[in-house]
Amino acid sequence: MRNDFSLMIHGGAGALDNVKDERIAVRYLESIRVILEYGRDALSRGATAVEAVETCASLLEDDPLFNAGCGSVLNENGKVEMDAGIMDGRDLSAGAVAAIGNIANPVQLARLVMDGSEHVLLIGEGALHFAQHCGMELTPDHYFFTPDRIRQLDEARLRGRIMLDHDADGDAQKYGTIGAVARDSNGDLAAATSTGGIVNKRMGRVGDSPIIGAGVYADNETCAVSATGYGEEFMRTVFAKTIADAVEFRDADARDAVDFGIGYLRRKVNGRGGAICIDRHGNCASGMTTPKMIHGWIEHGGESFCRF
Numbered sequence: 001m002r003n004d005f006s007l008m009i010h011g012g013a014g015a016l017d018n019v020k021d022e023r024i025a026v027r028y029l030e031s032i033r034v035i036l037e038y039g040r041d042a043l044s045r046g047a048t049a050v051e052a053v054e055t056c057a058s059l060l061e062d063d064p065l066f067n068a069g070c071g072s073v074l075n076e077n078g079k080v081e082m083d084a085g086i087m088d089g090r091d092l093s094a095g096a097v098a099a100i101g102n103i104a105n106p107v108q109l110a111r112l113v114m115d116g117s118e119h120v121l122l123i124g125e126g127a128l129h130f131a132q133h134c135g136m137e138l139t140p141d142h143y144f145f146t147p148d149r150i151r152q153l154d155e156a157r158l159r160g161r162i163m164l165d166h167d168a169d170g171d172a173q174k175y176g177t178i179g180a181v182a183r184d185s186n187g188d189l190a191a192a193t194s195t196g197g198i199v200n201k202r203m204g205r206v207g208d209s210p211i212i213g214a215g216v217y218a219d220n221e222t223c224a225v226s227a228t229g230y231g232e233e234f235m236r237t238v239f240a241k242t243i244a245d246a247v248e249f250r251d252a253d254a255r256d257a258v259d260f261g262i263g264y265l266r267r268k269v270n271g272r273g274g275a276i277c278i279d280r281h282g283n284c285a286s287g288m289t290t291p292k293m294i295h296g297w298i299e300h301g302g303e304s305f306c307r308f
């Protein structure tokens with residue numbers, strides 16, 4: 001058993017007004033707790049950081065509570081278009097997919113792009129073609145749709161707006177984008193982020209999650225970061241890399257680096273969202289500009305904690 005690992009996961013940021021309903025809050029926290037423990041088991045048996053973030057992100061994608069994989073939010077045409085990215089802090093290798101449907105676990109396809117192609121980012125039809133080339137099965141449309149998502153899109157259309165999955169609008173059913181960061185017992189870092197994006201987004205819109213340095217980043221010499229919130233604001237501030245740069249150039253630990261990144265996001269673009277971060281020493285930190293972010297962590301193999 002190997003115990004000096006750290007692991008953090010998140011399930012999206014926003015107003016999360018629905019968690020005032022205790023039953024909904026319990027469902028979120030239970031899902032986060034179970035997936036953290038699954039990750040603990042994998043890491044203590046010697047899984048690498050990349051394997052751990054892929055496993056945790058896949059489990060979060062499989063849970064229709066969250067806005068990724070099954071249960072992804074719908075775009076303006078009522079379609080699911082998902083984005084995902086993964087990064088290995090050992091050598092800065094990275095893989096990502098954008099604007100895809102019919103893949104149950106976009107993070108696994110992102111991993112295949114990282115390990116099995118010469119590219120970093122594949123989109124749409126080309127990404128699906130690559131998936132099939134790798135032997136990945138396509139999943140029918142109906143797997144991704146949930147009644148809550150259809151209702152949520154109808155509301156967003158009525159209001160004539162795009163919105164974060166967790167934005168406040170009086171609807172009790174809100175779920176979120178997902179991410180995972182890990183430091184394994186060898187000291188290697190990795191990060192993964194996966195999302196259905198934002199509700200009522202334009203067809204073809206790509207957010208920050210598959211953009212290396214915006215919604216996902218990992219470098220063994222600094223930290224691993226996964227972000228959630230309005231992707232446009234994260235892309236404009238290169239949010240995840242800004243946090244990593246605070247470690248690199250200001251000698252910050254995870255706590256100071258996240259505070260620096262959140263301060264920068266707020267000051268530059270009044271950005272809405274948050275991030276989880278594990279630094280090269282295994283310290284965990286999170287921060288957000290939204291009222292809440294669903295997340296959980298295990299620091300240095302200790303107890304697990306789950307919070308909004």
Ligand code: ASP
Binds near residue numbers: 164165207
């Ligand atoms: N960052 C995601 C996007 O803009 C959305 C989210 O985190 O909820 O696509």
